[in-house]
Amino acid sequence: MFTGIIEDLATVISINKEQENLHYTIKSSITAELKIDQSVAHNGVCLTVVAIDGSNYVVTAIKETLEKTNLIDLNKGDVINLERAMKLGARLDGHIVQGHVDQVGICVAKVNEEGSWRFTFEYDTALENVTIEKGSITVNGTSLTVVDSKKGSFSVAIIPYTYENTGFKNFEVGTRVNLEFDVIGKYVKRLTAGY
Template structure:
């Protein structure tokens, strides 16, 4: 489980294809604090650490075909940056919201605006999966816990403060880019329960 509070921006330094899977080597200062089998969120995708190279400050994770088809990880190239977060510790504060690291679907950034010290981004997604947002509700975008500013059936906006802009990959995000979405888990259970009653 995660909180959506990003610890660090990592960088992809190597990509290896292995049949339909890919191995990603990530450079990050937290690499020497990790251990094999540990879960780390990469742009909101929970992946397992499979090896660590302390001398290079890198670690390796593997993304399988299922993950590549449902997230933006398949579009990564060497040099790209990722939002990283280690699993939440149960004795710490939950500063974001409950994030599972299971991406529901992707969305496209359709608008990115700067407002003299803050930024707004608007995203559009396929409504066929019936995922929903609500105004002032929680949403996870590329692993970042954010609050929905306005909500439509297939689109929503978020506002970004300077700290979030500087300490996440939002500073690299442009109109037309694809992002990973994880919708609020409580909302998903409510939607499912309501569907069972009909």
């Protein structure tokens, strides 16, 4: 389980294809604290550390992960959001995040509001995911509050700290992002289906 509070901006050093899998070598300031078999969220996608070499480590994304996330869009040199799994008993500063991306969305607007930024994202409604005003959403692993919820779209307001310390500073209109909708909302929706 994760919280959606980004710990580090890491760099993709290399990408190697093996059959249907992609092995990503990542350089991070927290690599020395990692261990093999540890779960780490990469742009909100939970992946397992399979090798460590100095300040670099390797994770593997299988075909299903590549089909459901934006990891397939990554290139050498790209910067990604990282978060290690939550420690039991630690403070939950964001919200409950599983690291299981529900679908990919697209940035359709980026507005500088003189002290903050408003980003608007659209997503395919065929999967029946929903947001609610003031509810939680995870965008590329970042825990955020929905400020404008509509069918198939939502907006979030980004403070300067979040803008500078996450991948949001690199988002432009057309950027594909990983979306994980609020897990509590997903359970409520499932329980009330048919009523």
